Amino acid sequence: MTNQTISFSLNGEVVEIAVSPSEMLLDVLREKMHLTGTKRGCGKGECGACTIIFNGKAMNACLIPAMRAKGADIQTIEGVESAHGLHPLQQSFIEKGAVQCGFCTPGMIMSAKALLDKNKSPTKDQIREAVSGNICRCTGYVKIEEAVEDAAVKLRASAVKGGDL
C-alpha cells in the first residue's frame, strides 16, 4: 500500500507528514520527526516508555498506527515545557528525586500530565492508576508518586494566582 500524507497537531503546531499503512506512530515521531524524547521500550504496549497524549488521553505510541494520527491532537514530552520554563511535573520530578536513569521519565510525565490536565487534586490511588502502565526499573515508584502530588500542589497554587503553567 502507498504512503499517505496526513496532518495533525503536534505540540500545538499543525504538521504534515507522509506515512505508510504499516508504520506506527512511535516510529514516525522518533525516526521521521526526530522527537526522541518519546522512548521505545518493549514496542508492544507493556512498558509505557512511549506514552504520549493523544486527543487528551495517555496512550502508547507504539500501538497506534501512524495513519490514526490524521487530524489528531498529539502532545509529546517535547511540548510539555512552556514559555515559562519547565512544567511543574518536570520541576517536581527533579526536586523529588523521581528520576534516575531517566528512560521511563518522559512516559511517566505524559501519563501524569494527562491526569493533571483533567484533575488537579488527584488522590494517591488516582495517581497510581494513572502511571500504572508505566514501568520504572530504578526509583521504586514512591518518589514518582510524590513528584506527581507535588506538581499538583504547584498547579493548584498557580491556578489560584491566575497563572497558566
Ligand code: FES
Ligand atoms: S514501547 Fe510502547 S509500551 Fe513499551
Ligand code: FES
Ligand atoms: S528512572 Fe530509570 S527506568 Fe525509571
